[in-house]
Amino acid sequence: MKKCFAFFLLFFSAVMFSQEDAWIYFKDKPSAQQFLDNPSQMLSSRALERRTNQSIALDLTDVPIEKNYVDQIKSATGISVLARSKWLNALHIKGTQTNIIALQSLSFVDKIVFANKTLNTTSKKANPNKVLKTVNKLETAIDYSYGNSGNQIQMLNGQVLHQKDYTGSGKIIAVLDAGFPGVNTAQPFANLQANNRILGGYDFVNRNTNFYTGDDHGTLVLSTMGGYKENALVGTAPDASYYLFITEDDTSENPIEESLWVEAAEKADSLGVDIITTSLGYFEFDKAGESHTYSDMNGSTTFISRGAEIAFSRGIIVVASAGNEGRTAEPHVGAPADAISVITVGSVDSSKTKSSFSSIGPSYDNRIKPDVMAQGSGTVVSDELGNIGTSNGTSFSCPVLAGMIACLWQAFPTKTNKEIRQMILESSDRYTTPDNNYGYGIPNFGATLGFENFAIASNFSVFPNPAKTIVSFMIPQSDYDASVVIYSVLGQRIIEKQITNQNPFLSVENLNSGLYFYTFDSESLHKTGKIIKQ
Template sequence: NDVARGIVKADVAQNNFGLYGQGQIVAVADTGLDTGRNDSSMHEAFRGKITALYALGRTNNANDPNGHGTHVAGSVLGNATNKGMAPQANLVFQSIMDSGGGLGGLPANLQTLFSQAYSAGARIHTNSWGAPVNGAYTTDSRNVDDYVRKNDMTILFAAGNEGPGSGTISAPGTAKNAITVGATENLRPSFGSYADNINHVAQFSSRGPTRDGRIKPDVMAPGTYILSARSSLAPDSSFWANHDSKYAYMGGTSMATPIVAGNVAQLREHFVKNRGVTPKPSLLKAALIAGAADVGLGFPNGNQGWGRVTLDKSLNVAFVNETSPLSTSQKATYSFTAQAGKPLKISLVWSDAPGSTTASLTLVNDLDLVITAPNGTKYVGNDFTAPYDNNWDGRNNVENVFINAPQSGTYTVEVQAYNVPVGPQTFSLAIVH
């Protein structure tokens, strides 16, 4: 956590903007949390900040003999040493590990899980688990999409650890409306080649595209040799390396995902406190994507998605917060002023209607992003080959236009509703310029 914080610029958000996740409640569904008791026996990282602790997998027992859940929660909001990204956020923890060590505490319909957390006040829900389905869109993926579309709940899922082959995203990480997180390397070179270059995608990180050809993961964060909270009940064998009795090292997209969840808490705090809006899930996702950094693979790319989270860029976006619902053939138009020489990144995200698990395409409502430069040059979303206005995207509910060397002057942004069968469709825009 201490190193990752600098890589994703959570430290800049803390030091320069005062963003520690205050006022945000983040839900974590995972194995368990340390002793499982919200009292003085609890790990120092969480004492006094637990809003709710639910035992869903074992009767009246939310403890963590595994170590996974405690470590994950520490990366979001641990508040002792080796702090998480949003140390002033509060925690709703849902222990889903059953007595056999599986995740039998998960309800048949994931919306039950999200609703419990929502009722406890959480508006961010992070999940470091999934099933290796090689990019398939499952009933769980569908339920995630339906919940995000209908509720103010930003839901994150780990991409999975089935890399480095392509087409290996786990479910529900294949959900359209989730923020799906892959792992890049941390910078702890004493541990060797798995943590020696922040621009390396971790070998194990699951790769896109999804089976229906969508770009996933969405964003990346460090996920190797992460130092975070250690459950007092977990054996040494649970960890990548030991540190001391309260902290230890783990790795996986499981570790990258809660880092981004903490960043989302910081970002949400910023929108509420400093930018005058309650950001919808689609805006938080658009801001993360517009701000993210290419690790050197270009776009679109199934290894890195839209790049590594770079929170200070995301804080400063120009934005439209889920507004102007569109029906088929309608459009919304905006403009902004660009400066020559300052790279331009425009992200359109919408919370699409849930797709069919048997269809070849899961996209339901097809919006298109169209950018017009001051000299009339047009760009359409996700066309990264010249000319940039002839490959229209009919698969993704994230569309980006990145212009490395913009002209100075007024750019026009159009969001066109090409086909909206389950409408009308709201959307969000985030612009780094």
């Protein structure tokens, strides 16, 4: 009997005094007008310029959390404040269930959400599946000495942007990852260091300014964008500038990592970054009851995905790895890849075939995910010692694409983040027939330059349409060579033909009457549309 009683006391003690993670949300921001009247107290001049350029007004979301509220929570019995988010007007706290629930009595508290869903809600870091090895030099016919990294750039037709000197200059990318050792010492990053393109960073996990530490996953990620070693590795955005933020604790999986990510995203926003790239994903956590379920992957449930959506609403493009769970019992994308506006990147191999590990869609609310694909199998990277090798995972297809986005935005500096995102989707090879393995497909960044030549784009014509026998594809350009593909309404590829300005005709005589889709791809223009066969 004594043993049973002792067991009960032990169990009762564990339940009552175990430390829990929770988010505490506040009702308002009493000092909001003071900050809205003085925007420079919230955002840097570059951040304000980004907002102005995209006609995004300041609002309550931009205002910091009320300091008095934070102070009262900090002084509450048994409560530790681990992170904060002005965007969500919330603190990430830790304490016993009893002490946390007691905070609900404070008049300014709106609600409390426990990370442990059994008490009232989230992941597994996308495994980078690192495999470093040497590979044979890839022979290329381009001007840049891409070396082995040529394929991951050419697949996206990114060399067209690079050859026109769009290499990311003037754009700022924030990398949110697990660590960046060697970025200050390894040769492939010397170009970034010598040109002061590492603008700063922070270790949110350990709360210090030493970000050249931690797991080297972030180092590998950065190398796909900013790395430069002639004839071996050229990143997709070698002339962009970077902030490096550690938000992932590589030793464990806990909900605090989502909160640290949002905190870092807010910092990135305040510094005026253009792009956030993150090769982290959350689905499972170490502690029972805290993991997400597929039903949470609706773009509006998890803390991190809500933060990612707000980042996009501030004019930032957010790029996220789809995840490496494609071969598991739960193959769907995690958070923040499920967010509506996030550009979620899956992985293909060098021949454009989906990598078996690449997580799939749809999101729980049945949206297309991933959004696009890039090379994540055999991606060329640099490790912290400067060794050039390959690595596998959507952890690497994501930054490969993020770097190209920086180059594209450099080419179109007046475009909004929404417009750039749409350009990328429309340039992709499955845009008219997306699915939940490839999304909209592989973007063609060279083709996006067709948007720049408005005379060509505005005078593009397909006639006659409706058509009975022959369709002509015409653009006002003296010489062009283009690929035209005709699809059925079910997405089946029916006709594929190369046409030129001398022979711009395509026969549709053998098609049944009805509606069809087409894609037109030349070096200067990418167009999609409909054809009606009479």
